[in-house]
Amino acid sequence: MNKMKQHIYKAMLWLLPWLCAVPLASCSFDDDIDQGGDGTxxxxxxxxxxxxxxxxxxxxxxxxxxxxxxxxxxxxxxxxxxxxxxxxxxxxxxxxxxxxxxxxxxxxxxxxxxxxxxxxxxxxxxxxxxxxxxxxxxxxxxxxxxxxxxxxxxxxxxxxxxxxxxxxxxxxxxxxxxxxxxxxxxxxxxxxxxxxxxRLVSKIRMSISGKANTKVTALSFGGYADKITLFSEKPLEGEAYSTTKTITVPEGGWSLDNDGKLTIPDFYVNSSPADHKFNVSVTTDEMNGITYEATTVRGELPRNSIFPLTLQLNDYGLDLAAQCWVSPIGSLPVEVQITGFDNTYQIVVPEGCQFEFTVNGVKNSGGTTTVTNPECNWNIPEGVDGIIFESQTTNVKTIKGHVTASAGKTFDLSLLVTWQDNGATYNRTYTVKVLTDDITNFPFKSKTRTPEFGLDYLRHEMLNMFKK
Structure with a gap:
């Protein structure tokens, strides 16, 4: 009889794991929660x-x-x-x-x-x-x-x-x-x-590469949804993909390190389930201020996700040319000699002159003009007075206009240039700075005179007068 009990005991030990596994939830040694009864x-x-x-x-x-x-x-x-x-x-x-x-x-x-x-x-x-x-x-x-x-x-x-x-x-x-x-x-x-x-948002983890010690003065990420459903299986209706996150940049800007690298603090945007690409804008202190713009390949930001994004600030410059004319009293406009644009896209012109600015092309980091037919859009920012465009401003290489007859003025113009290079599309907004100076500081390009008016300006003279 004792041997029979031993056999039964061994058989129970062998069957116990199988009994607990079918079903698994019905066999537990956790006594913290009592099982409900009567269908609960x-x-x-x-x-x-x-x-x-x-x-x-x-x-x-x-x-x-x-x-x-x-x-x-x-x-x-x-x-x-x-x-x-x-x-x-x-x-x-x-x-x-x-x-x-x-x-x-x-x-x-x-x-x-x-x-x-x-x-x-x-x-x-x-x-x-x-x-x-x-x-x-x-x-x-x-x-x-x-x-x-x-x-x-x-x-x-x-x-x-x-x-x-x-x-x-x-x-x-x-x-x-x-x-x-x-x-x-x-x-x-x-x-x-x-x-x-x-989480109903996505985290953007952004870094920037470019010239060492360049300062980033403005940064934004846009094109994501303006609303979000509580649950991912529900499609959005009536949404707009035009929301933009403007990142707060400290006074003085963020500076790229000596290796030309900058890590931006993580920030959040609404998750965007549809295929709408995102646009990024970076403004730096280069050449009076350049704004770089680009569009991502990615068109979706799932909820609870992290999107690592590196912005490469490629070194492209403008090949800019300028001509200026003044109109002496009683004479047709006459071209004057100007220095032209410097490497920061700054130019000094005579007060009251007519001007013509031309974008001959885009130069790479080696200084070679690689693109000769970019799309150019000029703009006078709101609040800038004393300078006027007199020609078409959209998708043109050359812009015409005139400045006020007052020396010592500074005008910041906005120039958006779009071009393609090696299959990639680039957008840059450049700040073109125009300064006015005394008209007598600019000699005429031509010494040809007209019978009715001498074309050479005479230097200013102060004559002291006394009572007789």
Whole structure:
């Protein structure tokens, strides 16, 4: 008989792992949560803020301070669109006493055990969304268990946030909005539900390469969506892809290091699901101020992603030429000798002159003109008075105009030049600086005289007069 007991005991030890594996959830040595009875389950809910994914390496990256949960709302909705369970730990003082939550650094949260009837549910989870993102937040946190979303006309699936990236301010407690939606099947054996939250924004990680010690004075990233749906499976409607993030540059600008490198602090933009490319603008202190513009190959920014972007400031210069004429009294305009543009696109012209500026082409870093037919668009910025264009300004190589008859004036003109080189398209906005000087400092190019007027200017003379 003892031998028979030993055989039975050994057989039970051999069968135990198999009995626990089918089904796995039905065999547990965790006595912390009692199983529900009569068609119910006692379980816990686990919420985690997912790590961000690098769009280049496809690897996940641990977030930085402020990129996790600050507040949380969870709604468990049954098949009849009725809220079966609401969890709001931030109003239950659970988050209030949590330092990580107060700083937007809470990575995960686990609820106390609760009971649910067996069935299929939709779990909605929202973090860091408050009334400053959308007025509907109050209607979500105000819902109670047993509330019918249909009766209350609450359409969670179609909630859209207007430009949430523009409202981020960690110092003021406005952290990155996150959301999740997941269908779960609850049986009597269910002990836990795990939900991962996705951030509704994308992080831009930008670096700049160019000439050593060049200063960046302005920077922007644009072309992303002006709104975002709470859930990725919902398409946007009526959105515009014209939103621009202007990065705050410190006074004096950012300087590229001795190796010509600059790393920009990470910033956030709204995730953009559609195929709309993004435009970048960088202004430097080179040559009185040059603005570089480019468009990305990438046309999508998934939520919860990191977009590493390197801006290469290629060294292209302008081949600029100029002519000027003055109009002595009683004479036709006569051309005068001018020095021409210097290497910063600055030129000194006589007061009251007529001018003609021509873009002969674009030069590479070696000083060779590589593009002879660029598209040029001239502009007089708003608020600049005393200079006028007298010809077409769009897609022209040569611009004509005149300046005021006053010496000592400075006019900053804007010149947008577009060209192609080795299959790539380039856009640069150059600042052309025009200064006026005393008309007598510019000799005529031609010494030809006319009978009615001598074309040589005489130098100014001061004659002292005395009473007789």
């Amino acid at each position: 389950a006692t379980l816990q809910l686990s919420i985690t803020a997912r790590e961000e994914g690098d769009l280049n390496t496809r690897a996940d990256e641990v977030g930085t301070n402020g990129e996790y949960m600050h507040n949380l709302c969870v709604l468990i909705v049954d098949g009849n669109n009725v809220v079966t369970k609401k969890l709001l730990p931030n109003t239950d003082d659970e988050f209030a006493g949590n330092t990580a939550a107060q700083q937007g650094n809470l990575k995960s949260w686990v609820s106390d055990p609760f009971t649910l009837p067996e069935g299929t549910y939709t779990v909605y989870a929202f973090a860091n969304i408050d009334t400053y993102y959308d007025n509907l937040w109050g209607s979500l946190t105000g819902l109670q268990s047993g509330a019918s979303l249909t009766t209350l006309n609450v359409d969670i699936d179609n909630i859209v946030l207007e430009d949430p990236a523009a409202k981020l301010n960690f110092a003021e407690g406005k952290f990155i909005p996150m959301s999740a939606k997941q269908t779960v099947v609850v049986t009597a054996a269910t002990k836990s539900i795990s939900i991962g939250l996705d």
